[in-house]
Amino acid sequence: MSRWMERTLIVFCWICGLALLAAITAIIGYLLYKGMGTVNLTLIFGDTSPVDALLLRKHVFAGLFPAMVGTVAVVTLSVGFAIPVGIASGIYMAEYARGGVKTVLGFFFDILAGVPSIVIGLFGFALAIFLHKHFSSIYPSLFISSLSLAVLVLPYIIRSTQFALENLPAATKLIAVALGATKLQNIVYVLIPKSLSGIFSGVILATGRCAEDTAVILLTGAVAFAGVPKSLFAQYEALPFYIYYISSQYANQQELLSGYGASIILLLICALLFFIASMIRKGVTYQALYRA
Amino acid sequence: MAKWLEKLAERILTVSALISAFITVLIFAFLLIFGLPLLQGGQWFGLLADPWSPREGLYGIRPMLMGTVYISLLGMAFALPLSFGCSALISVFAPRRFGGFLRKVVQLMTGIPTVVYGFVGIFLLVPMVREIFQGGSGMCVLTASLMLAVLISPTLILFFVDGFDRVPRSYLDAVAALGGNEAQQFIFVILPNAWRSVLSGIVLAFGRALGDTLIALMIAGNAVQTPSSILESARTLTAHIALVIASDYDSPEFKSIFACGLTLYLFSAAVVVLIRSIGAIFGRKER
Structure with a gap:
């Protein structure tokens, strides 16, 4: 190993690191440079007064408000669907499943985690067609989107719950049992409270x-113009879909600028969620990568 | 707590886990049932190999398959050396402060929405590629794979760094005691010991690259053709699904997207099997 080769290696590594920093700075900097000027109340509420819009007294036509409400609705619903099943499955995996059953279930969850989001969207779409044959009122809608998104994030929640429980120190796991607690008492009073931060992050x-995914909602009911969603079974607007739509269909400069604005808002939402998660527990981000 | 409550709780937890596993099967079943008319009579391989020309009644997905393979392979070719260098910098060469900062940035990058990458790609990268190569619309395999490289690099880097950091400190001290410098530690000790993580990271990132929709859909141009150069437009399997969805539900075009979905599902399942066997063959427990 000559000195020269070692030097080259180190220089190469520095070039790579700086190139990555440059790329991400360029991407975010460009977005902020172009769009920061548009981020204000008019971008969100258009010509309607914010109070009227928030109380749903008036429709917002030229603002991002309906898309933001749609995103909040679809995210809340899907996380609401995914949490009970996901956490229960995670507890089962950590505390009840043993041997072959655990391996097989783990295999299924890994496969589910690897399925590309567009395929889950396609599944949601097929589900909508299937349900439509039996209940003619069901079309691709807020409901179908949130079910599909719930499927998308289910393996996340299962795995993070499972790992949070499994990574508790052995002494913590055994102490209540040693004092005569039953398995369920141990789980409810000791294990879950102790691993709450892991589960929560x-x-x-x-x-x-859920908030950033576009491919799923693209196929399951997000549309460009729908207003604030009126029911579970109505089509709706969403921020990521709006960004995608504007990028190919913008009619004038102002619409394009609102696309930059929407990107900044979505980026801020995702960054905020990310910081909250990493403040709650450091290192958990690793698991978030099991996803296409 | 009462005995029956214990039993009930266990029952509920078991059923939840079974439902979750069942969904995995259900997705496959739905794709299969909806795609069945095209798959019957052993047309599966024909479908993969045929060109796409609806006027002649051919609904093969070969161009999309090739588009997916080209874009994700080229994306990997850009991302691999970059991630390799970055992760070596983070865990070995950089001063502690800077390494920590770079690691934070990379973690934050995993949280950036794909659609934002696509959006910036259209308005920043596409014009740049168009200017530099003086031809076409700028929406091509090269543009998409450059952006894809930015998307998958964080996955690669975090896996690599994780593997590098897991090499026991005492091994490195041993090298240092023999007079080896950092570069020698990295090449002769860290790399040979961490290659299992490196391999897992590569496979997983490749899975991500195959399954990504928005970047290819927004900046690869979506022309149905097998690209003959990296400056030509291409359509991926994922983009094909997103684009065809609006058409008539009984048409063969529509059914072909389920063939795409099935292909993607099998690809991603293969990725999982590969990662698991990397874990199984080399003994250590997969996370």
Whole structure:
């Protein structure tokens, strides 16, 4: 190993690191440079007064408000669907499943975690067609989107719950049992409270995934113009879909600028969720990567 | 707590886990059932190999398959050396402060929405590529794979760094005691010991690259053709699904997207099997 080769290696590594920093600075800097001027109340509420819009007294036509409400609605619903099933499955995996059953279930969850989001969207779409045959009132809608997004983040929640429970120190796991507590008492009074931060940060990362995902909602009911969603079974607007739509269909400079504004808002939402999650527990982000 | 409550709780937890696993199967079943008319009579391989020309009644997905393979391979080719260098910098060469900062940035990058990458890609990268290569619209395999590289690098880097950091400190001290410098530690000790993590990271990132929709859909141009150069437009399997969805539900075009979905599902399942066997063959427990 000559000195020269070692030098080259180190220089190469520095170039790579700086190139990555330059790329991400360029991407975010460009977005902020172009769009920061548009981020204000008019971008969100258009010509309607914010109070009227928030109380749903008037429709917002030229603002991002309906898209933001749609995103909040779809994220809340899907996380609401995914949390009970996901946490219960995670507890089962950590505390009840043993041997072959655990391996097989783990395999299924890994596969589910790897399925590309567009395929989950396609599944949601097929589900909508299937349900439509039996209940003619069901179309791709807020409901179908949130079910599909729940499927998308389910493996996240399962795995982060499972790992949070499994990574507790052995002494913590055994102490209540040694004092005569039953398995369920141990789980409810000791294990879950002790691993709450891990479970919670998993849930927040899952929320972030729901908020940013475009491919699923693209196929399951998000549209460009729908106003504030009126029912579970109506189509709706969403921020990521709006960004995608504007990028190809913008009619004038102002619409394009609102696309930059929407990107900044979405970026801020995701960054905020990310910081909350990493403040709650450091290092959990690693698990968030099991996703296409 | 009462005995029946214990039993009930266990029952509920078991059922939840079974439901979650069942969903994995259900997705596959739905894709299969909806795609069945095209798959019957052993047309599966024909479908993968045929070109796409609806006027002649051919609904093969070969161009999309090739588009997916080209874009994700080229994306990996950009991302791999970059991530390799970054992760070596973070865990070995950089001063502690800067390494920590770079690691934070990379973690934050995993949280950036894909659609934002696509959006910036259209208005920043596409014009740049168009200017530099003086031709076409700028929406091409090269543009998409450059942006894809930015998307998958964080996955690669975090996996690599994790593997590098897990090499026991005492091994490195041993090298240092023999008079080896940092570069020698990295090449002769860290790399040989961390290659399992490196391999897992590569496979997983490749899975991400295959499954990504928005970047290819927004900046690869979406022309149905097998690209003959990196400056030509291409359509991926994922983008094909997103684009065809609006058409008539009984048409063969529509059914072909389920073939795309099935192909992607099998790809991603293969990725999981590969990662698991990397874990199984080399003994250590997969996270």
